[in-house]
Amino acid sequence: MQYMNIKYGTPFRIPRRLGDRFKDIVSIRGVKYIKGTGFIIENKEALDSINKILVKMGLILKPLINCYICGGNVDCDECTFNKSCHKAVTHCICKTCFQQRDLVNIYISKQTQMIRRLIGE
Amino acid sequence: MLWTEKYRPKKIEDVIGNEEAKQEVVKWLIGWFTGNKEYPGVLLAGPPGIGKTSFVYALANQFNLHVVELNASDVRTAQHIYAKVGSIGGASTLDAFTGSGPRRNILLFFDEVDGIDPKADTGGLSAILDIANKKEVPIIAAANFPDPVKHKDLLNTFKYITFRPLTPRQIIILLKRIAANEGIAVSDELLNNIATKVNGDARLAVNLLQEASHGLDIDITLTPMENLPFEELIRRLTNSYNINEIRNLLNSNSNQIEDVFYTYYDLITRSNNTSFEDKVRLLDYCIKLNEMFGRMNKKRSFYLFRYILTLMPWFIYSANRAGIVYDGRIPAYRFKLFIQNRKYRDHLNEVYTDRLKMILHESYRKFVTETLPTIKFIDIKDEILEDLLTKVI
Numbered sequence: 001m002q003y004m005n006i007k008y009g010t011p012f013r014i015p016r017r018l019g020d021r022f023k024d025i026v027s028i029r030g031v032k033y034i035k036g037t038g039f040i041i042e043n044k045e046a047l048d049s050i051n052k053i054l055v056k057m058g059l060i061l062k063p064l065i066n067c068y069i070c071g072g073n074v075d076c077d078e079c080t081f082n083k084s085c086h087k088a089v090t091h092c093i094c095k096t097c098f099q100q101r102d103l104v105n106i107y108i109s110k111q112t113q114m115i116r117r118l119i120g121e
Numbered sequence: 122m123l124w125t126e127k128y129r130p131k132k133i134e135d136v137i138g139n140e141e142a143k144q145e146v147v148k149w150l151i152g153w154f155t156g157n158k159e160y161p162g163v164l165l166a167g168p169p170g171i172g173k174t175s176f177v178y179a180l181a182n183q184f185n186l187h188v189v190e191l192n193a194s195d196v197r198t199a200q201h202i203y204a205k206v207g208s209i210g211g212a213s214t215l216d217a218f219t220g221s222g223p224r225r226n227i228l229l230f231f232d233e234v235d236g237i238d239p240k241a242d243t244g245g246l247s248a249i250l251d252i253a254n255k256k257e258v259p260i261i262a263a264a265n266f267p268d269p270v271k272h273k274d275l276l277n278t279f280k281y282i283t284f285r286p287l288t289p290r291q292i293i294i295l296l297k298r299i300a301a302n303e304g305i306a307v308s309d310e311l312l313n314n315i316a317t318k319v320n321g322d323a324r325l326a327v328n329l330l331q332e333a334s335h336g337l338d339i340d341i342t343l344t345p346m347e348n349l350p351f352e353e354l355i356r357r358l359t360n361s362y363n364i365n366e367i368r369n370l371l372n373s374n375s376n377q378i379e380d381v382f383y384t385y386y387d388l389i390t391r392s393n394n395t396s397f398e399d400k401v402r403l404l405d406y407c408i409k410l411n412e413m414f415g416r417m418n419k420k421r422s423f424y425l426f427r428y429i430l431t432l433m434p435w436f437i438y439s440a441n442r443a444g445i446v447y448d449g450r451i452p453a454y455r456f457k458l459f460i461q462n463r464k465y466r467d468h469l470n471e472v473y474t475d476r477l478k479m480i481l482h483e484s485y486r487k488f489v490t491e492t493l494p495t496i497k498f499i500d501i502k503d504e505i506l507e508d509l510l511t512k513v514i
């Protein structure tokens with residue numbers, strides 16, 4: 001079985017050999033196809049539906065969620081909000097960072113850094 | 122003041138969540154101003170209440186851009202759009218928007234672009250695309266639920282960026298920040314409670330925190346109430362200083378909510394025992410609500426209806442606190458208005474109430490008193506609800 005990491009809301013392409021399942025995939029609610037860009041998966045339900053198709057062809061898509069603060073992996077299984085969360089994000093906060101006392105300021109300064117980096121200040 | 126207004130983000134870093142999406146937009150905008158105009162615009166897609174509009178304004182603020190906002194449901198025709206934007210080709214055309222001050226660059230913002238139905242559209246969508254393809258002004262469009270078929274051209278032309286509801290942990294960061302600013306102590310239990318309830322809706326989360334900070338129980342414990350005759354409803358509302366009671370009254374008489382609003386509008390303008398400052402503040406509130414009602418009627422938007430239902434209790438509560446009293450008369454011209462309103466209201470009733478209660482297999486009463494106010498907390502996906510509603514409409 002081949003695994004492929006994807007991020008929710010971020011375009012990706014499927015291997016060429018799966019091209020004949022294109023129609024099935026774009027007809028799934030919560031999946032968008034943008035010409036020249038690729039597929040976008042909007043939510044977990046859509047991901048599950050895609051995987052039902054792809055698993056028969058030997059491919060499974062795995063969502064990646066990174067911690068916005070430390071960049072590490074976010075493990076939803078150890079989150080107390082696991083059940084009430086839609087999880088369809090590219091970033092969240094990992095358990096360790098979430099427990100930091102100064103969480104809010106750390107988060108905001110991360111954002112400030114991100115903007116500065118982009119603007120090139 | 123509503124915290125959702127007070128804490129509207131001023132800079133991008135104030136916008137919590139959607140980190141990657143925000144970066145994408147910033148990169149695109151920087152690219153645009155440095156000559157990379159591969160995408161003439163960005164389409165921000167995502168459900169209401171997660172900060173798309175706030176982000177656009179924060180972005181503009183950070184880059185010192187002047188936002189020219191067009192609400193897509195207001196500009197269905199090409200003429201309207203060009204009239205407001207000017208023929209972008211000429212250098213002088215957009216100067217009008219910058220006033221006499223130092224000239225700032227423009228950011229065109231089309232909110233609710235999916236409010237344009239290509240079938241009913243008389244050139245509005247193609248005007249947007251036309252303006253976009255001239256690549257003279259950066260454009261951001263926002264949509265709740267763009268349709269892959271109906272909005273194909275838009276999707277193919279604009280850079281598509283998804284905004285997602287916040288995760289509970291992100292909601293908690295948002296709430297902690299506000300609590301710190303307000304200098305209030307908030308228990309983890311309350312934060313967790315809100316974060317698990319709001320389905321990633323940042324706006325709702327902030328409203329609930331504000332309610333809780335006023336000592337209110339945020340658990341949805343609505344007592345079923347009778348549907349009241351209009352005058353009796355106004356009498357009860359104007360005599361109440363308890364937000365839960367006001368909310369219950371409004372929720373169980375939500376079919377009269379616009380009449381209530383206009384009556385209050387009238388009472389505020391006529392009130393003798395309200396300070397000038399309070400009047401200004403309340404009338405400002407009125408203008409905003411009035412605009413929302415207008416949009417709700419035009420778009421038959423269930424989301425706006427729900428949003429209005431969360432705002433109205435606070436509006437009435439603060440009006441009462443500012444000394445608004447009911448003098449036992451509703452001006453004659455209001456009655457005319459009420460009759461007009463009733464037309465759309467019957468429609469709203471039919472669409473939102475009858476159909477939804479059918480979908481949910483509930484009685485009218487249970488639906489209005491319990492389900493409607495808590496609809497967000499029911500495990501129905503927004504998309505499905507929207508889909509059902511559009512089919513019904």
Ligand SMILES: [Zn+2]
Nearest residue numbers: 067070094097
């Ligand atoms: Zn972390």
